[in-house]
Amino acid sequence: MKLEARVPAGPLADKWKNFKASVRLVSPANKRKYEVIVVGTGLAGGSAAASLAELGYRVKSFCFHDSPRRAHSIAAQGGINAAKNYQNDGDSVRRLFQDTIKGGDFRSREASVYRLAEVSMNIIDQCVAQGVPFAREYGGLLANRSFGGAQVSRTFYARGATGQQLLLGAYAALNRQIGQGRVQMFPRHEMLDLVVADGKAQGIITRNLVTGELKAHAADAVLLCTGGYGNAYYLSTYARGSNATAIWRAHRRGAAFANPCFTQIHPTCIPVSGEYQSKLTLMSESLRNDGRVWVPKQSGDRRPAAKIPEAERDYFLERIYPSYGNLAPRDIASRAAKRVCDEGRGVGGSGLGVYMDFSEAISRLGQRTVQERYGNLFNMYHEITGENAYGAPMRIFPAVHYTMGGLWVDYHLMSNLPGLFVLGEANYSDHGANRLGASALMQGLADGYFVIPYTLGDYLSQQKPAGPKQAADTEAFWQATEDTQKRIQRLLGVKGKRPVSEFHRQLGRILWDHCGMSRSRKGLEQGIEAIRTLRQEFWQDVNVPGSGEDLNQSLEKAGRVSDFLELGELMCRDALEREESCGCHFREEYQTSDGECTRKDEAFAHVAAWEYAGEGKAAVRHAEPLKYEEVSLATRSYK
Amino acid sequence: MKLHLKIWRQPGKDHPGKFEAYGLEGLNPNMSFLEMMDVLNDRLTREGKEPVAFEHDCREGICGSCAMAINGEPHGPNDGATTCQVYLRSFKDGETLTVEPWRARAFPVLKDLVTDRSAFDRVMQAGGFISVNTGQAPDANAMPIGKEVAEQAFDAAHCIGCGACVAACRNGSAMLFVAAKVSHLGLLPQGQPERKQRVQRMVEAMDAAGFGNCSNQYACEAVCPKKISADWIARMNRDYALSVAQKL
16 A cells, blocks of 8 residues: 655745645636535535536535535534734644644644645635635724733634534535535435545545435535544533444545544533433533633542632642643643543542633622623533532533544545545544644645645546546446445344444443553554444344435444444454544553553554454554654643 | 323324333433434334434524424424423423424425424525625625624624524414515615515515415514514515515
């Protein structure tokens, strides 16, 4: 397998500029001869489909939801980073780049991250022009707030619904193109396979989720913008429908899967309340601007928060990480919370929770200001827990939130399969081993609005347009359709006893226990065994009622869970073979005396890219070395 | 706790539907309404029956997927909440709940509790945007926008497109949904150049999609999970009237 990063030559700050100046182009008259498939309509997919259609390409856009507006980007709360330096507090492209590289614990590609920081500013301009109602100051200029892992205020936001407003912006741009007939929209269509012929991605197989019809769609390029795979853990902050099927099936067709074990566990979520729980709800990281995180100093102290005097509280983030305090990056804050809970100092009924306290902020700013800033989050907390966080501190606990891993891509966002591009959370690219808050929205939109319009043209300029008659009836398409049909029949044919959700829950527990906030060789080996057994049981005992010929949500779930059952094993193997601790990936064997990560740069300063070897066979590990030209690898410290 | 459910079952678009009764016991009051539906569906699956089809995704009140009327109320009894944000503690032990899909001419039922809301997308495609191609934008701070205007625009833009407003309206009107988008963009300076044609096109598309007219009952505002104000409807009517008058 060839993993060529294709990073342009020249000094870091000039690479993207040079690339754009020398990129090969497709003339306006020729663009309409190319057909591009975009799967997913979140920030990455929506913005890519709209931008490519504006340029003149013929675009087909697919989503499994009933409307492109429902993609899970919609749920992002806190904000989007950009190096605008509107606050005059010392921000710059360089600093955003450095924060992101360091935040990712030096496991991301320097040139890609620098480009991300560079285009971050264009994103804000673009979104404002579209009518995104960002928060503003009284003078009418844009407001900012701080997020974890940064010492500047560079996060733009729209109350607690930044993702919604950005997605509705991309959705509007997409709608404009649909209305003009430049994008053909396929809602309620799920991609079930990638078609590869002559070594290139040439199309996809989809299932119409209402009629069950399978259809082959051919194109000159395929863009997967289908989000992350954190739902493998069952309980997560993801939407229930978020899944890995598109990227996993592309992986089965030859696309390398990079760093599958890099999973972000977000520190501030509402703790689990019972067995029936279907989803965990995030409380935006922005709360850490004013909320102070603490637990009792004494283990086993079960007194209510109000009864614990100030002197007996441990504000552990402020104590351990004085220079970043409550705004320490997510992996660090999560691990610290886990540690104090392991010591028996956790709060709430289960002991799996820490307090986030706003009493100091309320006395400093007044309840009204706190309400103005975080009102919707406090309401959400109240709705779910029935508790009033203005009166008593919130209880929070870490939960699976994002996956930094994903399909491997080069600087052009192209996978190792020519013609297959991967954008947004679905790729592995910019966040290394830990993503900073408010950087997911930035990356999704950077990829879709400002990177792919250049890099896709460079690829297509070297391809003859396949033309409308291409494909859909060639051997490869026929074969992929038949494979898909067989897999559906197999799922329906097991006719066992247990519902899909039961297997999903069990898989989630295995991954959380063995491949969660802390990992070890022994645990991972056990995890792999347990997943293999569970996968066998699934194919012997799953019960998928109904048929494949109509709307069948059990069948949809079964397909997705069958993919998670394969991906879960790869996540564990990746964690097992990365014998170091970095960012989110904490291996108990590799830690300092005070429990921080010990990175092994000589052996592991690389991206692990896994090649599919066939069902039941061990995937093959490849590596893309990470060469740092301008950043020096340092021990990450937030103390 | 214990609940009696009467749920609308309909095998497909062109099939007749009917209510089926189900009883659930041993429920935890801290469970969400949709988690209760999960429990029911797992039970049906184990019994060899087909589970109830219903839409849901984010389960935190922002994607707008979940769409059920509980005892005739779109999104159930809670104020400013979607179906997924309703918890069983809102109901009485032993209560009977009737669960239905959105009922509106423009939203045909596809299966059980799933309806086709693509009419909303068609209205948006007609004009719910500002025509700006990627890459053309001036610096974001080049044009100051008053905090109050930005806040108002956000209030309108916060609509999640769930369709509860249509389901609650006896005319099946989509005026609140359309007015929210028209107002969001019409309030901002960036939205001015297309303001007139936008309102006309969106209203035309709304009528073509089969939505009824507004009769000022404000049921839409009452059930809206994001508390979008019916004042926007008046604003849209004014915009529409002005744009038509100026065309004459």
